[in-house]
Amino acid sequence: MIIPVKDGERYLEELLEALRREAPDQILVIDSGSRDRSREIVHAAGAELLEIEPSEFAHGATRNLGAERTTGELICFLTQDATPCPGWLAAYREAFTLGAHVGAAYGPHLPRPDTSPMIARELTDFFAGFSPDGSPVVQGADGPSFLSNVNACYARACWEEIRFRPVAYSEDQAFGVDMLAAGWQKVYHPGAAVLHAHDYGPVEFMRRYFDEYRGLRETSGHVEAFSVVGSARHVAAQVAGDRRWMAEQGLGAVDRARWTARATVHHGGRRVYSALGSRAERIPAPVRRRVSLERRADTSAGPADASEGARQSPLPPPAVIAPKLSHEVYEAAEQLWREGPAPLVEPVPGMADRRRLRLAMAIPTFSRGSGGHNTLFQIFTRLEQRGHLCSAWLVDPYGYAASTWPAVLREEIREYFAPFEGPVYKGFEQWQGADVAIATGWQTVHSLLRVGGCRARAYVVNDHEPEFYAASTEQALSEETYRYGMHCIAASPWLRDLLIDRYDTSAEAFQLGVEHDVYKPRPVERRRDTVIYYARYVTPRRAVPIGLMALAELKRRRPDVRVVLFGTGEVLDASFPYERLDILNPTQLSWLYSEATVGLCLSLTNFSLMPKEMLACGLPCVELAGVSAESIFGADGPLALAELDSNKIADRIEGLLDNRSEWERRSREGIDFVASHTWDHATDEVEAGLRHALRLREAAAG
Amino acid sequence: MDLTETGRSQEDLARENERLRARIEKLEAELLDVQARTNAAVAKWQDRAYWLDRWHLDLNAVMRRPGAAEARAALRAIRAVARFFKRLRRGLRRS
Numbered sequence: 001m002i003i004p005v006k007d008g009e010r011y012l013e014e015l016l017e018a019l020r021r022e023a024p025d026q027i028l029v030i031d032s033g034s035r036d037r038s039r040e041i042v043h044a045a046g047a048e049l050l051e052i053e054p055s056e057f058a059h060g061a062t063r064n065l066g067a068e069r070t071t072g073e074l075i076c077f078l079t080q081d082a083t084p085c086p087g088w089l090a091a092y093r094e095a096f097t098l099g100a101h102v103g104a105a106y107g108p109h110l111p112r113p114d115t116s117p118m119i120a121r122e123l124t125d126f127f128a129g130f131s132p133d134g135s136p137v138v139q140g141a142d143g144p145s146f147l148s149n150v151n152a153c154y155a156r157a158c159w160e161e162i163r164f165r166p167v168a169y170s171e172d173q174a175f176g177v178d179m180l181a182a183g184w185q186k187v188y189h190p191g192a193a194v195l196h197a198h199d200y201g202p203v204e205f206m207r208r209y210f211d212e213y214r215g216l217r218e219t220s221g222h223v224e225a226f227s228v229v230g231s232a233r234h235v236a237a238q239v240a241g242d243r244r245w246m247a248e249q250g251l252g253a254v255d256r257a258r259w260t261a262r263a264t265v266h267h268g269g270r271r272v273y274s275a276l277g278s279r280a281e282r283i284p285a286p287v288r289r290r291v292s293l294e295r296r297a298d299t300s301a302g303p304a305d306a307s308e309g310a311r312q313s314p315l316p317p318p319a320v321i322a323p324k325l326s327h328e329v330y331e332a333a334e335q336l337w338r339e340g341p342a343p344l345v346e347p348v349p350g351m352a353d354r355r356r357l358r359l360a361m362a363i364p365t366f367s368r369g370s371g372g373h374n375t376l377f378q379i380f381t382r383l384e385q386r387g388h389l390c391s392a393w394l395v396d397p398y399g400y401a402a403s404t405w406p407a408v409l410r411e412e413i414r415e416y417f418a419p420f421e422g423p424v425y426k427g428f429e430q431w432q433g434a435d436v437a438i439a440t441g442w443q444t445v446h447s448l449l450r451v452g453g454c455r456a457r458a459y460v461v462n463d464h465e466p467e468f469y470a471a472s473t474e475q476a477l478s479e480e481t482y483r484y485g486m487h488c489i490a491a492s493p494w495l496r497d498l499l500i501d502r503y504d505t506s507a508e509a510f511q512l513g514v515e516h517d518v519y520k521p522r523p524v525e526r527r528r529d530t531v532i533y534y535a536r537y538v539t540p541r542r543a544v545p546i547g548l549m550a551l552a553e554l555k556r557r558r559p560d561v562r563v564v565l566f567g568t569g570e571v572l573d574a575s576f577p578y579e580r581l582d583i584l585n586p587t588q589l590s591w592l593y594s595e596a597t598v599g600l601c602l603s604l605t606n607f608s609l610m611p612k613e614m615l616a617c618g619l620p621c622v623e624l625a626g627v628s629a630e631s632i633f634g635a636d637g638p639l640a641l642a643e644l645d646s647n648k649i650a651d652r653i654e655g656l657l658d659n660r661s662e663w664e665r666r667s668r669e670g671i672d673f674v675a676s677h678t679w680d681h682a683t684d685e686v687e688a689g690l691r692h693a694l695r696l697r698e699a700a701a702g
Numbered sequence: 703m704d705l706t707e708t709g710r711s712q713e714d715l716a717r718e719n720e721r722l723r724a725r726i727e728k729l730e731a732e733l734l735d736v737q738a739r740t741n742a743a744v745a746k747w748q749d750r751a752y753w754l755d756r757w758h759l760d761l762n763a764v765m766r767r768p769g770a771a772e773a774r775a776a777l778r779a780i781r782a783v784a785r786f787f788k789r790l791r792r793g794l795r796r797s
Contacts, residue, residue, distance in 0.1 A: 132768070348726060348730060354730070356734055358734065389734065389738050389741055390741075391741055403758070405755030405756070405758065406748060406755065407747075407748040407749070407751040407752045407754070407755035407756070408752065408755045408756050410748045410749075410752075411752050421745060422741050422745055423740075423744035423745045424748065425744075432737065432740065
């Protein structure tokens with residue numbers, strides 16, 4: 001039991017007598033310069049007394065001192081004017097048995113008989129809100145952070161981990177915020193009640209509210225809103241509530257009238273002073289000191305009599321910002337650095353050759369048209385059809401899919417990409433282990449490496465993702481993902497070679513497939529004047545500004561050419577007129593490719609699926625030379641390659657428009673070339689890669 | 703080490719290995735079976751729960767709210783009254 005005291009003789013005797021009845025193991029009173037009979041009362045009650053200088057007192061630091069000087073597993077705090085009701089300590093003892101991780105408990109403040117109706121109603125209503133049915137309530141991270149050291153009890157382990165911040169006020173509120181953020185629970189127990197109410201006069205009340213809201217601002221950043229009209233409405237509503245309460249309590253008409261006037265002043269003053277308190281830093285220090293009931297002029301953390309040096313500091317008072325997130329965005333990386341990857345399960349001989357494998361695929365968030373996800377689900381749906389047990393696990397560090405529940409995610413996957421039959425989970429809470437855990441984007445790697453129960457891990461790499469970013473945290477973290485020794489299955493030979501050369505990792509390649517049932521020449525007349533361009537501006541690696549310059553040059557040379565931009569929801573500004581189609585579905589795309597004369601699709605990183613789909617429809621396509629396309633098509637294959645130069649790209653397109661024999665050759669060769677590029681073949685390659693990952697694991701385990 | 707000293711011959715060890723391999727195979731098959739049934743059960747539940755998830759409806763949470771049990775009881779009472787009148791009307795028609 002710890003009770004900070006200063007001039008507390010009014011209720012101290014009653015409080016200590018009540019405590020004698022509750023029989024705690026230890027009572028420590030910390031006196032900070034009382035000039036009344038407080039110390040005599042403490043001595044007479046046989047309680048332990050610790051005396052400190054008034055200047056040493058601070059709400060947080062003094063309570064930490066008290067906790068350090070006591071030894072019990074439960075540490076209770078009372079203020080000098082809070083008298084425990086019978087059963088108070090037993091209620092606290094019970095509170096700590098109600099949850100596995102209860103770190104603190106608190107109880108209601110009951111009004112004393114002479115408490116004003118406004119305060120009595122406020123206290124009653126306020127605490128009733130924590131437990132409408134009157135039973136103890138366990139509060140976690142999603143519950144209220146309220147705690148009050150007027151009447152609270154802490155588990156020593158929790159206090160040792162969190163400790164009271166060295167703030168001048170509202171140390172209990174700060175503790176409530178901190179402990180919940182750290183994963184502790186607290187309990188509101190209606191049985192742990194104390195009689196407590198401040199009986200200040202109207203002006204003292206207002207000054208106290210000034211201090212309270214200044215403390216709230218300092219600990220939680222809360223700024224009380226204020227407007228004249230809103231305050232008038234608030235005061236009217238509060239006074240009406242007080243009058244109803246007084247009527248229920250049976251107060252006479254004269255008393256009701258007297259208290260109505262007082263209530264108007266009380267609520268009005270509270271509104272003004274609380275708004276002032278939460279903006280205290282804008283008020284001159286001498287005025288602040290006069291307004292404060294505690295005579296405190298400073299606005300930052302620290303005791304009232306901060307040193308002269310501190311007062312002269314040019315630093316503005318820092319704002320203490322309350323936590324809003326339950327963790328940092330890339331916490332998974334931090335956890336991985338701290339604890340390392342989870343160990344793999346011992347291999348079972350021959351596991352790589354089993355007909356059915358348990359495959360768990362971690363995927364990043366997606367939207368309609370996500371090319372990488374389309375690749376993944378085309379393949380995983382086929383792996384499912386071959387008997388493998390597949391599941392998908394969404395990793396969402398940014399919270400993009402926070403409002404999308406798992407059944408909806410699954411349906412979106414089925415609607416956007418492929419008829420995936422397996423379950424879809426958000427996060428890894430329900431993780432069940434896997435023969436191969438498969439990362440599919442850099443955001444998924446750190447989390448996936450932390451889950452256990454896996455026999456092997458593999459990394460399906462759709463693109464060299466560090467190139468998506470300028471120098472940044474994301475670039476550094478995505479580069480790092482290739483260095484954890486996961487066997488990589490890369491979506492092109494170019495990408496495979498890059499991973500091996502740059503990151504010295506084991507890697508193999510698969511070829512993206514084409515849905516030949518959809519992407520085939522459609523029965524529509526081929527136009528001779530139409531260039532279509534995949535102008536996905538939101539994807540910087542698509543080099544859209546260069547593509548637009550190439551088309552502008554083409555239009556300058558051939559004003560009659562028809563240009564169609566597609567694949568973007570935005571209307572792009574260009575120096576030439578063009579037609580625009582939005583984001584199209586695969587069937588619509590196949591008709592567009594069957595009608596157009598030349599396709600233009602640029603990629604500054606790995607080769608994408610779109611040029612293959614164009615070729616499958618007999619549409620010659622222009623891509624960038626010197627990046628990744630040569631690794632699939634060769635230097636002079638069906639794809640027309642151009643250097644990263646808008647004039648040379650325009651030359652290539654113009655050549656295909658003008659030279660009919662070249663157009664026909666590339667169209668024919670394109671159809672022939674991609675005929676063998678099927679999703680079934682891609683699935684063969686990925687399946688072989690997954691089995692290879694298991695074999696590597698077996699070999700590593702000896 | 704001389705195997706005969708431990709009282710176990712090469713044949714004994716080979717038999718023991720074979721038995722353990724068979725045991726592993728059996729456990730592996732069970733694991734696959736459990737995983738297949740888990741995947742199927744969760745996927746089936748997700749199929750059924752689509753609209754609940756789409757509308758962010760957690761019926762357990764809804765039914766824990768104050769008044770939910772009373773509202774359900776009221777609905778049941780209304781349904782009982784409606785059924786009573788339906789039966790009554792059918793009875794009157796028959797007669």
